Amino acid sequence: MYRRALAAFFLASLAALPAAAQVQRSFPADALRGTLVINDPPEATLNGRPARLAPGARIRTAENMMAMSASLVGARLLVHYTLDTLGLVKDVWILTPEEAAKRPWPTTPQQAQQWVFDPAAQVWSRP
Template identity: 50%
Template sequence: MYRCVLPLMLAVSSLPAQAQQHRFFPAHALRGELVITQFPDAKLNGKPARLAPGSRIKGDTNLWIPPAGLTGQKLTVHYTVESSGLIMDVWVLNPVELANKPWPTTPAESARWQFNPGNQTWIKQ
């Protein structure tokens, strides 16, 4: 019964090293500031927003985080929005990802700039 605990502990102990790696984000992911007020309600860039049913929030170590555990925290994130305007995917950024600038904050910027998916960088045009 306790045989599974040691491999799990070893996997968890390696997480801080993974937190410093840059993850791959879709080209339509935008950068913003998210505050979950009372799930599923939130503020995105200071404006009222709502998390979609089935939305996923991944922390800076790329592990899923329950939204209620983030209530009231101001987080810099990358996020995607579904066709109805609800927030679908959220990634809390780690220091390496935060340093990757520029990153579009609006769909208009995303449409004007050029994205290189291989090295996850944007070029303003």
């Protein structure tokens, strides 16, 4: 009887894990929003313009799992991204529908400099 109760508790705990794992992701203040298409890694298109992935670029799926750029070739992805000092795409987060719904979000560095970011709420506001 004790084993059955323990087994039932364990199975119920496992079933609850996916719901508990969906935590709000925190994006840095320099993360911009854009549309990314991986062409032939490290070559990509970002917002319709040629771009290049940085060596060691990190791509996170909507489930926050790491993804290899080759597995995303050809997909049109709505993302938040950061650039390194050379202008290469360094960090990429593929957005969930909830994250994509947060507006406004800057698409250019100029917008990010002019707008105000609340890192706790993960929202931008225009002055």
